[in-house]
Amino acid sequence: MFSRSTQFLQRLTIINSPRNLSFKQLNHIKPTINRNLAWFSGQSRKETFGGKLRRRLKNFFIVTIVGLGTFYGYRSYRRYRWFNEMSDSDKTIGAKPRVIVLGTGWGAVPLLKHIDTQKYEVVCVSPRNYFLMTPLLPSVSVGTVETRTVIESIRSLIGPRVKFVEAHCVNVDPEAKIITCSSDGEQTVSRGDDVKAILVPSRRTDGASSRIIKDSARVRPEFHMKYDILVVAIGSENNTFNTPGVEEHAHFLKELLDARRIRSAISDAFESAMTPTQTLAERKRLLHFVIVGGGPTGVEFAAELADLVREDLQIYFPHLVASDVKITLIEALDHILSMMDKKISDYTERHFHRENIEVLMNTFVKEVKQREVIIQLKDSDELKSLPCSVVVWATGIKARPLTNKLREIIGLNIQSNRMGLLTDPYLRVKGVDDGSIFALGDCATIQMPKLIDRIHSLFEEVDTEHRGALDVQQFRTLVEKKITEFPQVFK
Ligand SMILES: Cc1cc2nc3c(=O)[nH]c(=O)nc-3n(C[C@H](O)[C@H](O)[C@H](O)COP(=O)(O)OP(=O)(O)OC[C@H]3O[C@@H](n4cnc5c(N)ncnc54)[C@H](O)[C@@H]3O)c2cc1C
Incomplete structure (x- = not known):
């Protein structure tokens, strides 16, 4: 059968x-x-078992190939669309409103992480392609914290849903709603903080195995980009108060490269002081570290430096630390940390005294030279020289050129605050009628309604019995009602 x-x-x-x-x-x-x-x-x-295995492997192989093909196909399509949209950026706006965010700092990043990209096409423009954890910079400058732990790539933070372009915004046209971006006059690339290092001409000093080169191949042309909504979060820059010599001879502590430069300057000072033929006076100058500015940044750096000297350098340079190292903090006011509670500044001053950090109060720096700082005491005409090798300048911040340019374009009669862009409580820049420009962070100042202008009407609002006085309950009602409108007063 x-x-x-x-x-x-x-x-x-x-x-x-x-x-x-x-x-x-x-x-x-x-x-x-x-x-x-x-x-x-x-x-x-x-x-059979073998047949089953072969069939399953074949199926797996087919699924993998199809999956990978779809993934790479979609990625290529997205890239194609990305470049198409970007090359048309000055002319057209797609289906979704375009939001341009300037900056990759504390103000911009939370917004970029939470903005709804289903509703908006989001483009971030900044000369820095990473987020910087600024409170840890003093620790980086003395080597307690490693550089890579205080930065996070902006692309990994915001993901592919937000487009990122590394460039400086140099102009904003609020009428045409166009920004102009450049990378340092088409000279070379700009990475925000390390542009000075890149611009140094090529050289190879005797005996050096490494050299700094000027790579002119990486040039980026200027471009324009249209926006529906612009968010300005470009931060601030160091305020030197036009003190001569600061730009040339003092270190700032604002960007990552500043911290790295300070770190190598400290190391250099100790190694130079170890040279056997060094005179005593020169050794003392080399190991004198001067910090200008008794605000949080200056105080934190002074404390970190004192820790470094006491805990680490003491082991390797015991003789130098015992006799020659000196740290001086210079403050123009009569207290350090003057914006904080008096108890905190008193405690810090006492602590610094114990740590052998000399604090010069009521003292102004008149000039910074390569080997000295010229100071003047308040109410005195006498100038004094402090020989030193490392000067860290931390006297506060001022508005960036782009912030001032935008203030001028809008009108200085409306934008009257020199510290930054005036905004309403919803962060809309004042004087931009269609509300298309927002500002936040160090480059902005919220203009809150003045309580004094409204006090009379507020009082009458809760004085329902027209007694001309408020009891505790009525006052509590007033605070509860107005706390969001006047947070600066009631909180
Ligand atoms: C050493 C140090 C310690 C600090 N510690 C504290 C602390 O403990 N607590 C605290 O609250 N604050 C602290 N601050 C202050 C805090 O860092 C700032 O308030 C904060 O960084 C402000 O955020 P921002 O987004 O406005 O500016 P930033 O964080 O400075 O970011 C500005 C961004 O704009 C970009 N940008 C600049 N120019 C342009 C341009 N033309 N076009 C496009 N993008 C541009 C920059 O590259 C940067 O990405 C510290 C600051 C320093 C320097």
Whole structure:
């Protein structure tokens, strides 16, 4: 008796007879046909283990290929769309309103992380392609914290849903709603903080195995970009109060490269002081560190430096630390940390005294030179020289040129605050009628309604019995009602 499959094979032989396929040949392929028939008729349980494994591997392979193909295809399509949109950026705006965010600092990043990209096309423009954890900069400058732990790539933070372009915004046209961006006059690339290092001409000093080169191949042209909404979060820059020599000879502590430069300057000072032929006066100058500015940044740096000297350098340079190292903090007011509670500044001053940090209060820096700082005491005409090798300038911040430019474009009669862009409580820049420009962070100042202008009407609002006085309950009601409108007073 023939089995069903053999009958089937016989039938196939008849069909295939014109091609001279013998019954013996067909018998040879019988297992394959059987397996396929079983698969079609749902009898796959008869499949051998090896066959099953092969089939599964084949299926897995097909799924993987199709999956990868779809993934890379979609990615290429997105890139294609990205570049298309960006090359048209000065002319057209797509289906979604375009939001341009300037900056990758504390103000911009939370917004970029939470903005709804289903509703908006979001583009971030900044000369810095990473987020910087500024409170840890003093620790980086003395080497307690490693550089890579205080930065996070902006692309990994915001993901591919937000477009990022590394460039400086140099102009804003609020009428046409266009920003102009450049990278340092098409000279070379700008990475915000390390542009000075890149601009140094190529040189190889004697004996150096490494050199700084000027790589002119990486040039980026100027471009324009249209926006529907612009968010300005460009921060601030160091305020030198036009003190001569600060730009040339003092270190700032604002960007990552500043911290790295300070770190290498400290190390350099100690190594130079170790040279056997160094005179005592020169050794003392080399190991004198001057910090200008008794605000949080200056105080934190002074404390970190004192810790470094006491805990680490003491081990390697015991003689120098005992006799020659000196840290001086200069403050123009009569207290350090003057914006904080008096108890905090008193405590810090006492602590610094114990740590051998000399604090010069009521003292102004008149000039910073390569080997000294010229100071003047309040109410005195006398100038004094402090020989030193490392000066850290931390006297506060001022508005960036772009912030001032935007203030001028809007009108200085409306934008009257020199510290930054005046905004309403919703962060809309004052004087931009269509509300298309927002500002936040160090470059902005919220103009809150003045309580004094409204005090009379507020009083009457809760004085329901017209007694001309408020009881405790009425006063509490007033505070609860107005706390969001006047947070600066009631909180
Ligand atoms: C050493 C140090 C310690 C600090 N510690 C504290 C602290 O403990 N607590 C605290 O509250 N604050 C602290 N601050 C202050 C805090 O860092 C700032 O208030 C905060 O960084 C302000 O955020 P921002 O987004 O406005 O500006 P930033 O964080 O400075 O970011 C500005 C961004 O704008 C970009 N940008 C600049 N120019 C342009 C341009 N033309 N076009 C486009 N993008 C531009 C910059 O590259 C940067 O990405 C500290 C600051 C320093 C320097």
